[in-house]
Structure formats: C-alpha cells, structure tokens
Amino acid sequence: MSKAYDVLVMGGGPAGLAAATKAAELGLRPLIIEARDRLGGVPLQCIHPGFGIHYFREDLTGPEFVHRFISKAEELGIPTLLNAHVLRAEYVSPARKVLEVITPEGTRVVEAPTLIYAVGARERNRYEIGIGGPNPAGVMTAGEAQTLMDIYGVLPGKRVLIVGSGDVGLIMARRFALEGAEVVGVVEILPYPSGLPRNVQQCLLDYGIPLYLRHAVVSIKEEGGRVSAAVVAEVGEDLRPLPGTEEVMGCDTVIIATGLVPRASTIKRMGAAIDSRTGGPYVNEWLETSLPGVFVAGNALIINDYVDYAVEQGELAAESARAYIEGGYSLPTAGEKRVRLGRNVRLAIPQYVSGLRDALFYGRVSFPEDSVILRIKGAPYKLPLIKAVPAVMFRARVRAEVLREVAEPVLEVVPRA
Secondary structure, eight states: OOOOOSEEEEOOSHHHHHHHHHHHHTTOOEEEEOSSSSSOOGGGGOOSSOBSTTTTSSOBOHHHHHHHHHHHHHHTTOOEEOSOEEEEEEEEETTEEEEEEEETTEEEEEEESEEEEOOOEEEOOGGGGTOBSOOOBTEEEHHHHHHHHHTSOOOOOSEEEEEOOSHHHHHHHHHHHHTTOEEEEEEESSSSOSSOHHHIIIIIGGGTOOEEETEEEEEEEEETTEEEEEEEEEBOTTSOBOTTOOEEEEOSEEEEOOOEEEOOHHHHHHTOOBOTTTSSBOOOTTOBOSSTTEEEOGGGTSOOSOHHHHHHHHHHHHHHHHHHHHTTSOOOOSOOEEOEEOTTOOEEEOSEEOSSSOEEEEEEOSSOEEEEEEEETTSSOEEEEEEEOTTSOEEEEEOHHHHHTOSSOEEEEEEOO
C-alpha cells in the first residue's frame, strides 16, 4: 500500500475504533488493522446491557455501543484491513513503525511514525488454572460459549458449572439461565466475588444461582466423550484444595471464566518493556510505551472493568500520537518519574509520569477495605473511596502540578483519618 499514514491502529475493537476515529477528527490519517472479518471486537457478542453508561450516559448493549463507533469510522472514511494478520511488527526509528500484514488480497507492508496497539486480551484456559482430568466435549472458555450463543444461536450445554466469578462468568451464568439451562453453581477460589457488585446481584442473586467461594475445580469427569461431572473442593488460605472436602457436581458443561490476560506478545517482540503485574506494557501518562511513538490502549494495556475506559484510553492514545507528530517525533519530557505502588495497590497504570500533563490512573487494590482514600503519598491529592475491592478498578485523574511536587510518586490506599 503506497498511501501515507500518520498512525497505524492494531485492533478494531472499542479501543482501536476510538483511537482511529479520534485521530481522524484531529486531522491525522489512520489505518485500522483488524484480525477478524468485521470491526467491533468482543462487544459484538455481548448482547447484555451495561455498555456506554459512562461515555454516552446511556445504557446500551455491546452491539449498540460499538455500532456508534463503526458508523463514525465509516463516516470519516477511515481505511481498514480486515482478516489481517500482522506477521511482523518492527520499530525502525522514532519516525518509522513498520507492519508486514497478511490479508486475503496478499501481503502488505505499511508504515507510519506512530502505532497504537489496541489488540485486546485473551482468556485464561483450564491448564493455566490447574484443572486436571480428561479433555472431553463441553469444556470451553466463557468467550467461546458467548460466541456460540449470541452469534450462532447454539446452546453449548444444559447443565452448566461456571469456574470464576469475574464479570464475564457472572454474565454467562445469567445468559445460560435465560436460555433455560440449569446453572449448578459458580465456583470462585477467592473469599469474595471477582466481578462487580451489580453483576453479583443481577446475574446470581436475582436468579438463585449458588456461588461457592473458597472453592476450586480440581478435575473433570467424562462419560461417552462428554463432560459428566466436575470435582470441586474447598481451598485453604494458600488457595490449595483441602483433602477430604471434594464434592462431585454433575454437569454436562464446564465454562472457564477465570479472567483475561493482555495480548502483549507482538509489542513485546517489538522491544517494549512489559509490566508483570498488569501483563501489559509499561507506559507514561501519554500511554506511550518504552518505544517512542508506540502507544497502547484498552485491554492490551490493562484489563478494564468498563468498555468506556477502553474507549477513553483509545482517545488519549490518539491525542498523544498527534502530540508526538507535531513535536517532531518526540513528546515533551522533564525526566520521567517511576510511580511506586504503596499500601493496598496491586497494580496501576501509568507506571511513569513526567508532571507535564495531568495523569489518568487506573488500578486495582490487593484486598477489600472499607472507608479508605486513594492518595499520592506526600502530595495534596486524596480521593475518598467508600469501599475498595479488587473486582472494581479505581480511576483517578491527578493534576500535573501535584505530580511535579513529589520526587517519587507513591500511589497508595489508606484508611481515612
């Protein structure tokens, strides 16, 4: 492709669409590269409401939400490569990022001074969480089950056990119940649910679906090549199964809904530094990685609670790309400071700040706690939190002047005085 671009956007989901449309509105020339046969990403199969509450101030389904961005991209005439696999991603120089892309029309090489990486996340599988036993029909991830039900109209099973109480697991429990399947339970290894409180209420309590906290699936039984039961046991403080507590729960389907992991392999091969806590790249408040001119947004950066946050990050990445180009392939820096994680903060982004612009922090606490504040230690910034729980991401905007006042920012959650 001989056409010149200002920004290459990898990923056509909410974060990528938001980045591309914002870039176009800012006068840049974006190109969207999407691996699937259509734009939209995961929200296409999320027919439940809960999307757009923060961004549009409306309660939309996934398809309704993402349709607005697809329509805007079409109105702006943003070029798109679909069914496109990025074979090679190379950081050549501050002014050149090169992608070799395989498409149905052949191999293309495209380049631009900036790259926005918004490829989303993948689901954890049964082997990553230590579920033993055979691998019969009826064992699948929540995303696979959701695709079968909401895209193809196929009910994967009639007696279902959900492993994991994150938002996706909770929503799928309700989805199976609505389709007439029996949900025998939701198994959670932690002593508290991993999903948002509203989803616990709306997806489990409202439907009488049991939640087994401090439990884990240790193995799966089969009969005739199909799941026949799952062996569930209580776990101790070390999260290991307690001998003698095993219980056999009859089911024909086991849904693995144990969380998401950012898809960081491509950007890691490019040379970006990866944070082991978030699973995504290290970034500054511009959402710029350790590679100048390479930005990240959405679940490829950090696993978000709301699609609205992914869109917010996509738009910020586009604004940063414009600043990078207008600055002559550099962003203003004043000696970036490493953000340290203090008391009861398990992970957070950005990991670096310059103090030259406001920083939008996203993160999670390590353990539940009531009546606390989120603060920058030693700085005049405090955000009261009624309740801090690991399942709910905190989001905080900290002014640039606050960050300039501290030599080493420490983000922490502490009890109210």
